[in-house]
Amino acid sequence: MKAVILSKSDTRGGAAVVMRRLMDALNAAGVDTRMLTLERREPHERVHRVVGRWRARWPFLLERLQIFLSNGRNRRDLFKADTATFGLPLHRDPLIAEADVVILGWVNQGMISLREIERIADAGTPIYWVMHDMWCMTGICHHAGSCDGFRGECGLCPLLGRKASPRDLSHRIWRRKRRFNSRVQVTYIAVSRWLAGRARDSSLLRDARLEVIGNPIEVPRLRVRNLRGTGLKVLIAAARLDDPIKGLPILKDAAARLKLANPALAGRLEFIACGALKDPDALKDFPLPIDYRGPQDLAGMEEAYREAHIVVSSSLYETLPGTLVEGQIYGAVPVAFDRGGQRDIIDDGLTGILCPFGGADHTEASENLAQGIERAATLIAADYETLQRRMHASVEARFSPQAIAAAWLRLLG
Numbered sequence: 001m002k003a004v005i006l007s008k009s010d011t012r013g014g015a016a017v018v019m020r021r022l023m024d025a026l027n028a029a030g031v032d033t034r035m036l037t038l039e040r041r042e043p044h045e046r047v048h049r050v051v052g053r054w055r056a057r058w059p060f061l062l063e064r065l066q067i068f069l070s071n072g073r074n075r076r077d078l079f080k081a082d083t084a085t086f087g088l089p090l091h092r093d094p095l096i097a098e099a100d101v102v103i104l105g106w107v108n109q110g111m112i113s114l115r116e117i118e119r120i121a122d123a124g125t126p127i128y129w130v131m132h133d134m135w136c137m138t139g140i141c142h143h144a145g146s147c148d149g150f151r152g153e154c155g156l157c158p159l160l161g162r163k164a165s166p167r168d169l170s171h172r173i174w175r176r177k178r179r180f181n182s183r184v185q186v187t188y189i190a191v192s193r194w195l196a197g198r199a200r201d202s203s204l205l206r207d208a209r210l211e212v213i214g215n216p217i218e219v220p221r222l223r224v225r226n227l228r229g230t231g232l233k234v235l236i237a238a239a240r241l242d243d244p245i246k247g248l249p250i251l252k253d254a255a256a257r258l259k260l261a262n263p264a265l266a267g268r269l270e271f272i273a274c275g276a277l278k279d280p281d282a283l284k285d286f287p288l289p290i291d292y293r294g295p296q297d298l299a300g301m302e303e304a305y306r307e308a309h310i311v312v313s314s315s316l317y318e319t320l321p322g323t324l325v326e327g328q329i330y331g332a333v334p335v336a337f338d339r340g341g342q343r344d345i346i347d348d349g350l351t352g353i354l355c356p357f358g359g360a361d362h363t364e365a366s367e368n369l370a371q372g373i374e375r376a377a378t379l380i381a382a383d384y385e386t387l388q389r390r391m392h393a394s395v396e397a398r399f400s401p402q403a404i405a406a407a408w409l410r411l412l413g
Contacts, residue, residue, distance in 0.1 A: 001412065002032045004095050006112060007105035009039035010047045013239070014322055015106035015132040018191075018215035020047070022103075022130075022408075025216045025401035029409055034095055038111055048095065050111075051088055059086035060110035067140075070169035072161040079109075081140040081159050083173050087113030091120045101412060104129040108142075114180045121184045128411075130189045130213075133319055137202035139170030139177070143245070143317065150202045177204055187411070189213050192320040192341025211411055214344060216404035217325055222392045224385050225306075225331045232377060234271045235308035235332060237301065237323045238315075241275040242282040247314035253366035254314070256287040258373060265377055274304050305330035310376045312336070314369055320344060324352065325399055328391035333379060335372040337365065344398070349379070351387075351394045 005023050009016040019035070023046060026033040033046070038056045040049040050056075063086045068078055090096055090112055102125050104117070121127050133142040139154030141147075147158055149170065157170035164170075187209045190196035196212045199205040238246050259266040271290040273283060283292050296304065305311070311327030313336040320341035324334035328345070334352035336342045346352035355372040358364020379387055397403060 001100045002098055003034075003101045003103060003412075004099040005033060005035045005103045005105060006090070006107050007035060007037050008107055008109060008111045009041065010035060010037045010044065011041050012039055013106065018132075018217075018322070019103075019105035019130065021216040021218070021401065022105075022404065023047075025405040026408060028401060029405035031405075031409070031412070036090065036093060036095060050090060050093060056088065056110065058110075059088060059113075062086045063110050067169070070160060070163055072163045074161050077159045077161070080142065081157075081170075082108035082135060082142070083140055083169070084108065084112065084114045085173075085176075086110050087116050090116055091123065096120060096125070097123070099125060101126045101128060106132055108135065114176060117186075118180065118184055121186075127184065127186045128189060129186050130191065131195060131199070131319075132191060134195070134198060134202075136177075136188060137199050137205045139172075139174040141170070144198075145317070150198075150204070152203055174204070181205075181208060185209070187211060189411075191215050192344045194341045194343065195319050213407045213411070214399050214404060215320055215322065216401045217322065217329070217395070217399045219329055219392070219396050219400045222389065223331075224388050227309075227380070227384055231268050231270060232309045232380070233307050234269055234310045234312055234373065235274070235304055235323075235327065236271060236312055236314075237274040237296075237304065239275055239295075240278060241273055242277050242279050245316055247316050247362075247365075248282060250362050250365050250369060251312065251314040252286060253362070254369035254373070257366055258370040259287050261370065262374060265374060268377075269373075272304050272308060274301060301326070302330070305332055308332040309380055310335060310373060312369070312373065313342070314365075315340070318342065325395055328352065328395050331384075331388045331391070333376040333387065333391070335369070335376050337369070347394070349375075351391045352376070353379075 005019055007016050007019040010020055023033045023035050035047045036050050040047055067081050134144050135142045138144055138150040144150050154174040155166040155171035156164050160168050190212050193212055242248050269288055273292045274296045276295050305326055311332040311334050313321050318340040324345050327334050334346055337357045338354040339357050346354050348354040353372040353375045355368040
């Protein structure tokens with residue numbers, strides 16, 4: 001069997017990284033798999049750039065212009081929406097013509113249009129679409145947040161500002177996606193049960209063929225760590241730490257509450273922060289000691305995971321947060337809100353801590369996150385070696401390349 005994975009990038013961004021891992025996992029399982037991408041950042045014999053950089057710019061620029069004119073010329077939200085109106089003629093690519101199956105990853109920002117996907121399907125090639133966010137089930141957004149428009153016909157889109165209306169761009173693209181789904185038989189792959197639930201709640205995908213398969217991750221051999229001294233290191237990591245979705249103000253408030261409520265534990269904690277900052281002062285008023293290391297490559301992140309005892313995600317929502325899985329592999333206990341795909345990763349009290357989110361003002365969220373860090377410290381103190389073994393075994397069973405490839409082979413038949 002020959003498979004082709006389409007992904008805007010081979011390594012840039014979490015979705016690209018896991019699709020590259022999927023390519024490797026399927027090849028190891030005997031499926032001849034290659035990747036077509038716009039951004040080939042690392043040389044690999046199975047990763048192919050579809051067109052030159054300048055040719056790829058045209059559909060990207062046309063789509064940005066369409067969104068810019070439809071959102072009241074608002075630059076702030078320009079990259080929070082996609083339409084798949086413009087794209088490249090990928091059905092002509094020899095690898096796609098020869099493929100038995102085509103697997104779509106994150107393919108927005110002008111890589112491929114809905115019409116072009118139809119052309120590939122018209123040739124008789126089965127289409128599998130891996131959903132890393134909510135875009136396939138909404139009009140134009142990747143994360144609906146508190147908006148329920150995706151349950152209906154979209155329209156009045158918050159991303160379109162003063163241009164929002166019942167028949168705005170989000171509604172028009174919703175209608176186009178509805179026509180697309182009526183013409184093309186796509187198997188949608190949600191990377192978490194939470195995302196699958198959102199799809200079933202949506203008007204576009206409630207009747208679609210839908211499967212749940214997680215993202216693969218390499219699982220190195222377990223190296224059990226011993227506690228040294230009394231200090232505990234807490235890791236936070238993201239591509240951009242002060243992205244509003246990541247909930248940094250909630251984490252700050254949680255650290256401040258922990259400092260007041262449990263000064264003995266707070267005195268033992270040191271935070272490690274890995275990722276970019278749009279605001280260089282975003283961490284300057286952090287209530288507890290913090291070591292800001294900036295963006296890290298794979299080696300830098302591995303070092304941070306091996307140092308950390310706890311990894312915290314304060315995100316408002318996450319599809320399937322890889323930092324929590326990677327933390328488990330290296331012995332860092334994950335603490336996160338139960339508001340997304342975290343439940344696919346964490347068995348509360350056994351392989352990490354799940355915290356209820358609470359109300360819209362985030363007061364309860366901060367308090368619950370502080371208590372979650374306390375609970376993680378208690379788990380570590382009780383039996384850290386057994387905890388590490390349990391977390392490592394959980395990741396192997398759920399997310400190893402072998403486990404994910406086996407799930408795909410069952411799906412592909």
